[in-house]
Amino acid sequence: MINIKYDLKTIEQKRAFIKLKLFEKSANIKTENFNKISEKDLYILYELYDEVFLNNWFKKNFKGIIIFKLSKQLTRAAGNTRTKKNIDKIVPKDIEFEVKISLNHLMNFNKVDRTKYVGGIEAGSMLDSLMLVFEHELCHVIEFLVCFKSSCKKKPFKDLILNLFGQSESTHELISVKEVNLNKYGLKPGDSVKFLYDGKYINGFIQRINKRATVMCLDNSGNYIDKSGRHYRKYYVSLEFLMKI
Numbered sequence: 227m228i229n230i231k232y233d234l235k236t237i238e239q240k241r242a243f244i245k246l247k248l249f250e251k252s253a254n255i256k257t258e259n260f261n262k263i264s265e266k267d268l269y270i271l272y273e274l275y276d277e278v279f280l281n282n283w284f285k286k287n288f289k290g291i292i293i294f295k296l297s298k299q300l301t302r303a304a305g306n307t308r309t310k311k312n313i314d315k316i317v318p319k320d321i322e323f324e325v326k327i328s329l330n331h332l333m334n335f336n337k338v339d340r341t342k343y344v345g346g347i348e349a350g351s352m353l354d355s356l357m358l359v360f361e362h363e364l365c366h367v368i369e370f371l372v373c374f375k376s377s378c379k380k381k382p383f384k385d386l387i388l389n390l391f392g393q394s395e396s397t398h399e400l401i402s403v404k405e406v407n408l409n410k411y412g413l414k415p416g417d418s419v420k421f422l423y424d425g426k427y428i429n430g431f432i433q434r435i436n437k438r439a440t441v442m443c444l445d446n447s448g449n450y451i452d453k454s455g456r457h458y459r460k461y462y463v464s465l466e467f468l469m470k471i
C-alpha cells in the first residue's frame with residue numbers, strides 16, 4: 227500500500243521522538259499523562275507522524291483536508307475515520323476526512339488500574355493511548371486514499387498497520403465509562419438495588435449500565451413485561467444514588 231516497514235525498535239524510537247517534539251510544540255501536552263488537550267494537538271501529531279513515520283507521504287501525495295476532532299460521543303470506539311463513500315470519484319483536492327478521537331478513553335485512562343492495550347501494544351500512559359489510536363486512524367486515512375475503501379478487519383489494513391506501527395490487533399482494551407463506574411461503585415448488571423424516588427425507596431435490578439444505570443422495578447402499571455407476566459417500570463439512575471441490597 228505504501229512501501230514502508232519498520233522493526234519494533236525503530237518504531238519505539240520514532241514514537242519517543244514524536245513525544246519530545248509534541249511536548250515542545252503543544253500548548254497542552256507537556257507530559258505523558260496530561261489534563262488538557264485540544265484539537266490543535268491532533269494537527270500537530272498529524273504533521274509529526276507524516277514527517278517521522280511516513281517520509282512526508284501526506285505532504286507529497288495528499289491534496290485534500292483532514293478535520294480532526296476530539297469526541298465526547300465516541301464511547302465504545304476509541305477513534306473513528308470517515309469520508310465520502312464515492313471517494314474514488316472525487317477530485318483529489320476536494321477529498322475530505324473527519325478523524326475523531328474519543329475523549330472518554332483518554333480521560334478514563336488512569337481511572338482503572340490494569341494493563342491497557344491498543345492494537346496489541348501496551349499503552350502505559352494517556353499519551354501512548356492517544357498515539358496508538360491516532361496511528362490506527364491514520365492507517366484508515368491512508369487505506370482510503372490508496373484503495374478508496376478501508377476496513378481494519380481485513381488483511382490490507384492489518385499489513386499496513388503492522389508494517390508501519392507494529393500494531394498486531396485492530397482492537398483496544400482501554401477503559402470505558404462503564405468500567406470506571408463498575409470499578410467505583412462495585413455495581414454490575416443483574417444486581418438488586420434500591421434508590422430513593424419521591425421520598426420513597428424503590429427496589430429493582432440493574433438492567434444495564436452506561437453513564438447511568440437502567441433499573442427495572444416491579445410496577446403494575448409499568449410498560450415492560452417479563453416472561454412470567456410481571457410488569458416493570460424503567461428508571462435511569464445515577465450510580466451514586468444506588469444501594470446494593
Ligand SMILES: [Zn+2]
Pocket residue numbers: 362366377378396
Ligand atoms: Zn478501525
